[in-house]
Amino acid sequence: MSAEILLWPHEILMPASVEPNVVPFSRSGGTTLGGLQRVTRTDRGWWSIAYKGVPLHSPDCRRMWNAVRTHCSGMAGLVAVPVPSMDAAPWPAGAWQGFLSSPHDDGAAHSDGTPYIQSAIGVELVDAVEIGATSVTLRLVHGIEDLAGVRFSHEHALYETGFPTLIEGDEWTVPISPAIRAPIPAGTALEFGWPTCLVRLAGDREMNTGLSAGRFDRVDVAFVEAADYWSDLAAS
Known part of the structure; x- marks a missing residue:
């Protein structure tokens, strides 16, 4: 950036x-005399x-x-x-501006005593996508259970999901709008907590x-x- x-x-x-x-x-082909209008997305x-x-x-x-x-x-x-996301993807208790502070798994913090910071909602991109793609496959990691109708971003490109076309375990394939702005590699952690x-x-x-x-x-x-x-x- x-x-x-x-x-x-x-x-x-x-x-x-x-x-x-x-x-x-x-795009619209215009309205006929009978009132018919065909609109193409x-x-x-x-x-x-x-x-x-x-x-x-x-x-x-x-x-x-x-x-x-x-x-x-x-x-x-x-x-x-x-563009805060908590209207459609509520943050877990204790989250602030899309992030959670917590100790390490063993209860330890950083050497200076500060806690670890992680995204309140963890979602990864399963398959790489190119510019212009209108569908993505996402993997649930933590903090959210439903990926329909939520917003996320990657490097300040913002997207909104639609109804899933396929759900397999923790992987959801969903349409998005607008189309992908820039390529995103497979395995990328997407920003759902604070897009x-x-x-x-x-x-x-x-x-x-x-x-x-x-x-x-x-x-x-x-x-x-x-x-x-x-x-x-x-x-x-």
Whole structure:
């Protein structure tokens, strides 16, 4: 991933709600005089994500917002925004931001006394997938029992699963949307606990703000997936 990609500072600019939605891209042959319309699904599509109620309650929040805005420079800058998954894939007790802290199997921690950190949800890719794939086979490892209708990411490419087409033991074959953005090797651990999506601002003025008398403001910001980044990466 490019060093020019900024990870959204979620701990400081934590939205009250997140609205992640795949924008389908389908083709229509037009409507006949009898009202018949044939629509064909394509493998294309992209994410539309809105952060609602981002707090600007302190000078620290304001400085962070301004710094992110400078990085974005309108729609030009790339940002990886977290899209929390606990709505469809609840985290185990004790998890925070998709991760669990725990001692080693023998009860020991690191040499400095800090616990081990692992993803709250463990899922692996069974078979390698290439750009444009619309189906994947996943292996359950821990923290989740159902892989239908959940989100995951790999290197900031975000996906959503559909109904399984095949279940064999702990391996699930599921359709995904949108199509695979970049190749993923077999055995890769996928991010189900704290997925992220590579985006740009939806418009050049998305991060415009004002200053109220009380300074206790909450603002909204909209993003669109940086599909052009994945296209350029595939062509390089």
